[in-house]
Amino acid sequence: MKRVTLKLTAIVMLLGGAISVSNAQNVVTSAVPFLRISPNIRSAGMGDAGIATSADVNSGALNLAKLPFSTSKGGVGVTYTPWLRDLSVPDVFLASLAGYYKLDDLQTVSASLRYCNLGSVEFTNDQAQYLLTYRPREFAFDAGYSRKLSAKNGIGIALRYINSNLAGTVGSTNYKSASAVAGDIHFYHTGTKENGEGFSWGAALSNLGSKISYTSDANSKDFIPANLGLGAAYTKVIDEDNKITFAVDLNKLLVPTPPATGDSAGIAKYRTQGVVSSWFKSFGDAPGKGSEEIQEINASLGLEYWYNNQFAFRAGYFYENPNKGNRKYLTVGAGLKYNVFGIDFSYIFPSGSGTNRNPLSNTYRFGLVFDFDGAAK
Numbered sequence: 166m167k168r169v170t171l172k173l174t175a176i177v178m179l180l181g182g183a184i185s186v187s188n189a190q191n192v193v194t195s196a197v198p199f200l201r202i203s204p205n206i207r208s209a210g211m212g213d214a215g216i217a218t219s220a221d222v223n224s225g226a227l228n229l230a231k232l233p234f235s236t237s238k239g240g241v242g243v244t245y246t247p248w249l250r251d252l253s254v255p256d257v258f259l260a261s262l263a264g265y266y267k268l269d270d271l272q273t274v275s276a277s278l279r280y281c282n283l284g285s286v287e288f289t290n291d292q293a294q295y296l297l298t299y300r301p302r303e304f305a306f307d308a309g310y311s312r313k314l315s316a317k318n319g320i321g322i323a324l325r326y327i328n329s330n331l332a333g334t335v336g337s338t339n340y341k342s343a344s345a346v347a348g349d350i351h352f353y354h355t356g357t358k359e360n361g362e363g364f365s366w367g368a369a370l371s372n373l374g375s376k377i378s379y380t381s382d383a384n385s386k387d388f389i390p391a392n393l394g395l396g397a398a399y400t401k402v403i404d405e406d407n408k409i410t411f412a413v414d415l416n417k418l419l420v421p422t423p424p425a426t427g428d429s430a431g432i433a434k435y436r437t438q439g440v441v442s443s444w445f446k447s448f449g450d451a452p453g454k455g456s457e458e459i460q461e462i463n464a465s466l467g468l469e470y471w472y473n474n475q476f477a478f479r480a481g482y483f484y485e486n487p488n489k490g491n492r493k494y495l496t497v498g499a500g501l502k503y504n505v506f507g508i509d510f511s512y513i514f515p516s517g518s519g520t521n522r523n524p525l526s527n528t529y530r531f532g533l534v535f536d537f538d539g540a541a542k
Contacts, residue, residue, distance in 0.1 A: 191452070192490050193461055195420050196343070196377045196387035197329050199281040199303050203227060204244045204261035206532035210498015210511035211467025212481020214412040216396025217353070217367040218469070222534050223263050225275045225309050228367045228396070229321035230353035232265050232273040233313045237538040239266035244509075244532040251515070251526040256284035265309075266537075275309040275323075283331070301331040309349070317356060323349040325372070327389065331379060340379045345389055347374025362402040369394040373419075376440060385436070391419035391444055406473045414465040419444040422451040422461070460486040475502050479511070494525060507534035 195201075205223040208215030215224075220231035222242035241264040248257045263277035283301035305328070311321030330342040350370045357363035370393055376386035398412040421443050424431025438446070451457035467481035477500035485492040498511035508531075515526035 191422060191457075191488065193418050193420050193422055195390040195418065197303060197305075197327055197345070197389055199259060199279070200305060200327070200372055201390050201392070202246070202248075202259055202281075204246070204259065204263070204277075204279055206244050206509040206511050206530050207469075207477075207479065207498065207500060208467070209246075209513075209530050210479035210481060210496055210500075210509070211412060211469055212465040212483045212494075212496050214396065214398075214414040214465035214467035214481055216369055216394050216414050217365045217398040218396075218410060218412050218467075219361070219365075219398075219400075222265060222536075223261070223277075223532070225263055225265065225277050225307060225321075225323065226261075226279075227394070228351045228353055228369050229265075229273075229275055229309045229311045229323055229349070230319040230351040230367065232275055232309075232311045232321065233267065233271060233319050234353070234355055235265070235267065235273070237267075237536050239537045240264065240535055242532060242534045244530070246530045247528065249525070250528055254284060256282065258282050271313045273311045275307075275311070277307045277309075278304065279306075280304045286332075299332050303327075303329045303331075307349075311351070317354055319353045319355075321349070321351040321353075323351075325349070325374070327374075327377065329377065329379075341381070343377045343379045345375045345377040347372045347389060347391075349373070357400060360402050361408060362400055364397070364399045366397040367395075369396075370419075373444070374440070388420045388440070388443065393417050393419055408471050410467075410469040410471075412465075412467040412469070414467075416463045416465070417447075417461055419447045421447055422457070457488075460489050462486075463492075476500070477502075492525070502534075502536070505536050507536060508532070509534065 203213055203226050205215055205226050207221055208227060215227045220235040222240040224231045244261045246259040248259055259281050261277060261279045265273055265275035267273045281303040285298055285300055287298050289295055305325055307323045307325045309321055309323035311319060313319050325347045327345045327347060332340040353367040355365045357365060372389050372391045374389055377389055378386040394414060394416045396414040398410055400408060400410040402408045421435055421438055424435055448458060464484045470478045479498035481496045483492060483494050494516050495514040496511055500509045511530045513525050513528040
């Protein structure tokens with residue numbers, strides 16, 4: 166089995182299958198695509214919008230610069246996402262553990278662990294003869310620090326270790342466990358009043374780091390999913406018991422657009438690009454220039470309603486251009502806070518039909534939160 170087949174298989178399993186192969190053209194891909202799946206269940210119920218919403222225990226995955234503005238001293242959260250259930254794949258899932266603690270009114274430290282189980286994969290040769298069964302695994306560990314710059318602005322940084330173990334020895338090829346190091350830089354501005362009403366916005370540069378390789382070939386390294394995210398949110402306080410938040414996020418991968426199939430010179434140039442230069446070139450390297458670059462921007466729209474700061478209802482929509490992956494889905498979610506505990510739930514509605522059916526359809530996602538200050542509240 167060729168290495169490229171292995172990598173594309175992992176991408177299809179994780180995101181994709183979210184890609185409609187019959188329609189997609191020149192899709193921007195990367196290694197370790199599980200890093201593009203947010204473990205924030207609250208955000209998942211809002212169409213994956215959450216860069217500028219209020220702080221929660223899983224904010225580090227979207228914008229850890231929000232954490233110093235949290236009304237709690239700290240918290241711990243656990244999430245679980247069974248993946249590709251619409252394809253009857255029972256053993257693929259993403260789990261996470263996250264926590265934060267406010268050192269004082271200005272500083273916050275945080276950490277998280279994301280673990281992706283890709284189930285059991287059978288490998289065959291070109292004649293469809295069985296070779297072996299392997300259980301691929303991937304994980305990422307983060308450590309973060311965030312600080313208020315003023316009463317309304319905050320900044321956060323994080324370091325991340327990434328490990329991806331997709332296969333062992335397949336035929337005559339030995340695939341090694343790949344690893345990479347990356348960092349995040351996040352910014353958050355809040356214009357909300359004391360009662361929580363107002364406008365907030367944020368920016369997040371995530372997964373800025375080294376390439377990753379599954380072999381010893383120095384020319385076969387792959388880009389990780391570096392990303393630029395911009396978000397805005399507005400909260401309207403209806404009365405002391407009711408409030409509603411509207412949020413929008415825009416995300417673009419800072420990964421080069423791949424060359425056309427069969428362009429050997431373009432593929433060689435693509436693989437030898439430097440990491441830092443690729444982030445900047447990703448804004449203008451698409452064959453269709455500006456119009457195609459705009460197609461590479463994903464949009465998330467979300468709504469969140471709270472009653473008495475205890476019961477939440479959420480809804481959202483995620484859009485990706487048909488030429489760049491064609492992921493489109495509606496989401497709903499709910500949240501419950503009681504004493505020190507909180508529960509979050511989200512669901513992705515079925516979409517598409519036949520070969521265009523989104524395999525993320527009918528996906529339920531769950532999260533548990535422990536709030537250090539819950540009893541006092």
